[in-house]
Amino acid sequence: MNWPVILNIAKTHLLTKMKSTATAALGVTFGIGAYITMVSFMTGLNNMLDDLVLNQTPHIHLYNEIEPTIDQPVSLYEQFNNSVQMISSIKPKNGQKKIHNALPILNLLKQMDEVKGATAQVRAQIFYLSGSIELSGNLIGVDIMEETRLSNMRDYIIEGSPEALNTMDNGILLGSGLASKMSLRIGDRVQISTAQGAVFPLKIVGIYQSGVADIDNSQSYCNLKTVQRILGEAQNYITDINIKLNNIENAPILAKGFEKQFDVTATDINEANAQFETGTNIRNLITYAVSITLLIVAGFGIYNILNMLIYEKMKDIAILKATGFSGKDVQYIFMSQAMIIGIVGGVLGLVLGFILSVLIDGVPFKTEALPTMTTYPVDFSVMYYVIGIVFALISTFIAGWLPSIKAKHIDPVKIIRGT
Amino acid sequence: MDIVLEAKDINKHFHKPKDFHVLKDISFKIFNGEFASIMGKSGSGKSTLLYILSTMDTEYTGELFLNNKLVTGLSATELSLIRNENIGFVFQFHYLLSEFSVVENVMLPAKKLARKSHQEIEHDAMQKLKMLGIESLALQKASRISGGEKQRVAIARALINNPSILMGDEPTGNLDSYNSDNVFNIFKQLKEEEGLSLLVVTHDEDFAKRTDYIIQMEDGRIVGKSSNL
Numbered sequence: 340m341n342w343p344v345i346l347n348i349a350k351t352h353l354l355t356k357m358k359s360t361a362t363a364a365l366g367v368t369f370g371i372g373a374y375i376t377m378v379s380f381m382t383g384l385n386n387m388l389d390d391l392v393l394n395q396t397p398h399i400h401l402y403n404e405i406e407p408t409i410d411q412p413v414s415l416y417e418q419f420n421n422s423v424q425m426i427s428s429i430k431p432k433n434g435q436k437k438i439h440n441a442l443p444i445l446n447l448l449k450q451m452d453e454v455k456g457a458t459a460q461v462r463a464q465i466f467y468l469s470g471s472i473e474l475s476g477n478l479i480g481v482d483i484m485e486e487t488r489l490s491n492m493r494d495y496i497i498e499g500s501p502e503a504l505n506t507m508d509n510g511i512l513l514g515s516g517l518a519s520k521m522s523l524r525i526g527d528r529v530q531i532s533t534a535q536g537a538v539f540p541l542k543i544v545g546i547y548q549s550g551v552a553d554i555d556n557s558q559s560y561c562n563l564k565t566v567q568r569i570l571g572e573a574q575n576y577i578t579d580i581n582i583k584l585n586n587i588e589n590a591p592i593l594a595k596g597f598e599k600q601f602d603v604t605a606t607d608i609n610e611a612n613a614q615f616e617t618g619t620n621i622r623n624l625i626t627y628a629v630s631i632t633l634l635i636v637a638g639f640g641i642y643n644i645l646n647m648l649i650y651e652k653m654k655d656i657a658i659l660k661a662t663g664f665s666g667k668d669v670q671y672i673f674m675s676q677a678m679i680i681g682i683v684g685g686v687l688g689l690v691l692g693f694i695l696s697v698l699i700d701g702v703p704f705k706t707e708a709l710p711t712m713t714t715y716p717v718d719f720s721v722m723y724y725v726i727g728i729v730f731a732l733i734s735t736f737i738a739g740w741l742p743s744i745k746a747k748h749i750d751p752v753k754i755i756r757g758t
Numbered sequence: 759m760d761i762v763l764e765a766k767d768i769n770k771h772f773h774k775p776k777d778f779h780v781l782k783d784i785s786f787k788i789f790n791g792e793f794a795s796i797m798g799k800s801g802s803g804k805s806t807l808l809y810i811l812s813t814m815d816t817e818y819t820g821e822l823f824l825n826n827k828l829v830t831g832l833s834a835t836e837l838s839l840i841r842n843e844n845i846g847f848v849f850q851f852h853y854l855l856s857e858f859s860v861v862e863n864v865m866l867p868a869k870k871l872a873r874k875s876h877q878e879i880e881h882d883a884m885q886k887l888k889m890l891g892i893e894s895l896a897l898q899k900a901s902r903i904s905g906g907e908k909q910r911v912a913i914a915r916a917l918i919n920n921p922s923i924l925m926g927d928e929p930t931g932n933l934d935s936y937n938s939d940n941v942f943n944i945f946k947q948l949k950e951e952e953g954l955s956l957l958v959v960t961h962d963e964d965f966a967k968r969t970d971y972i973i974q975m976e977d978g979r980i981v982g983k984s985s986n987l
Contacts (some may be wrong), residue, residue, distance in 0.1 A: 344869040348855075355857040658853045661814060661843020662867040662915065665835045752809045755849055755927070 366637035367684025374630035375692020383716035397581030441577035476557035479568025499545025511542035516556035657754035677739020686732025768820035798975030846916025906937030
């Protein structure tokens with residue numbers, strides 16, 4: 340194969356038909372540009388939404404479900420085995436909120452390879468006291484440094500810092516809704532009371548805002564020890580264990596295992612957010628459907644233009660064949676035209692897509708849900724650019740293939756004799 | 759003398775629109791350095807024969823030898839290489855690639871053959887153009903020159919790979935008498951000075967009479983061969 344000659348002829352054809360070439364290439368450019376822009380923006384949004392859920396939801400959550408004992412005392416009594424047993428007003432077992440052997444479980448979890456980290460929490464129902472008003476809510480005792488390491492909790496602390504809580508024994512990270520309701524700021528003191536009536540003063544070291552109003556209006560964070568002390572419980576009183584995994588895919592299997600192993604209730608993130616994946620998938624589907632449609636349209640444009648070119652160049656093709664160019668040579672001449680259009684259009688499309696992505700990335704966008712976010716989220720993954728150019732090459736290859744096969748099989752004798 | 763081109767019992771049928779026996783038992787030889795012409799009425803099959811001899815048309819029975827080598831039955835790619843290397847072709851309509859310059863048109867078959875460097879090919883092309891007296895047009899676009907000039911460019915292109923034989927299908931059919939004369943003289947000169955073999959299909963009796971001999975065709979048969987020498 341004699342590529343310099345073939346490419347030279349292809350180049351000359353393209354340059355003399357500049358308008359058609361530009362039209363065909365622009366078709367590809369817009370197709371690829373739209374794909375890059377859409378996929379970057381959509382994925383950026385998806386990731387933002389993922390973060391919103393994933394960072395606030397542990398991969399696996401261990402706790403004790405409040406439920407009545409399955410084996411009631413009456414079923415243990417053999418003489419009643421053949422009778423119908425009716426028990427009215429069954430109450431859940433007392434003292435079940437606590438996870439048994441929580442500290443050993445925590446140590447075991449921390450040593451497991453699959454586990455990135457595990458944090459203990461104590462949840463307590465409390466009242467915030469503001470003058471004569473009592474606001475009900477929860478107080479969560481956490482190991483704050485571990486929490487900030489494993490989730491992006493730091494992003495949600497809009498005033499103050501996790502370190503401040505860590506060093507202050509009776510500090511509290513107050514929910515932003517609560518703070519505005521009670522007109523409290525950093526440095527102020529807030530009084531809380533337990534369900535049993537004990538009152539504790541706590542110092543506000545930070546304001547916490549998750550973006551979910553219900554949470555911000557009721558939830559605050561304290562150190563683990565503080566909450567245990569407020570509740571009057573020992574250091575092994577732990578109600579929840581949140582587990583972050585190295586690989587989120589393992590969550591369902593591990594959750595099942597933990598449930599059996601530790602005799603607790605374990606929910607995994609997929610279970611908790613089943614509908615969430617569906618949304619992500621559908622957004623991806625739409626992105627790819629639109630992009631592929633655009634590329635198919637661009638492909639038809641290339642097909643059309645090459646077809647026209649081949650009709651115009653019938654005599655040239657005949658003369659090339661008469662002077663010793665083989666059918667393959669002629670096919671490659673037209674294939675390389677298609678591929679040149681594809682490469683030029685595709686690369687320009689990548690550039691266009693990148694520019695549009697940068698523009699979108701600069702558009703201001705504020706959301707309460709993500710306090711760190713100031714502009715629209717755009718995902719600049721190199722992968723999309725690779726997929727984009729491969730898309731462009733494949734679609735132009737297919738669009739060029741059919742006309743070039745036609746050119747390959749043109750009979751020069753018929754053209755030259757004019758029959 | 760060596761045989762350049764030999765046809766043995768060549769038969770061809772057109773199947774469309776209905777079966778038509780267009781060439782009947784064609785056999786002849788052309789020796790090295792001969793300038794032959796084929797004459798005949800329209801529909802006598804002379805052009806059809808020429809395209810078979812040029813290896814572009816492969817739908818025939820019989821055998822065709824070029825430089826004593828059988829070319830019948832070779833693959834399309836092998837045939838295009840043979841055309842590229844051994845056969846120069848000049849058409850009635852000049853058929854240059856209109857987007858390329860004159861010299862690029864001439865160089866194209868040599869570039870395809872790729873036996874020589876770009877500089878050598880360019881040098882050869884300029885030499886052919888000089889021989890045909892059109893070297894001043896070398897850088898002109900092929901679409902910008904006159905009919906007579908185009909035909910000379912086409913001849914230069916046909917000669918670029920120093921073929922064994924030059925074939926022409928009514929090469930003067932579209933030219934005025936002055937340019938026809940010119941083309942004939944070029945052919946004559948090529949035969950005499952370069953020892954080139956030529957085979958030309960023509961309607962032009964004056965042209966034919968000045969060739970070495972005429973192969974007369976009628977209804978798909980060779981009906982006579984008259985020498986003009």
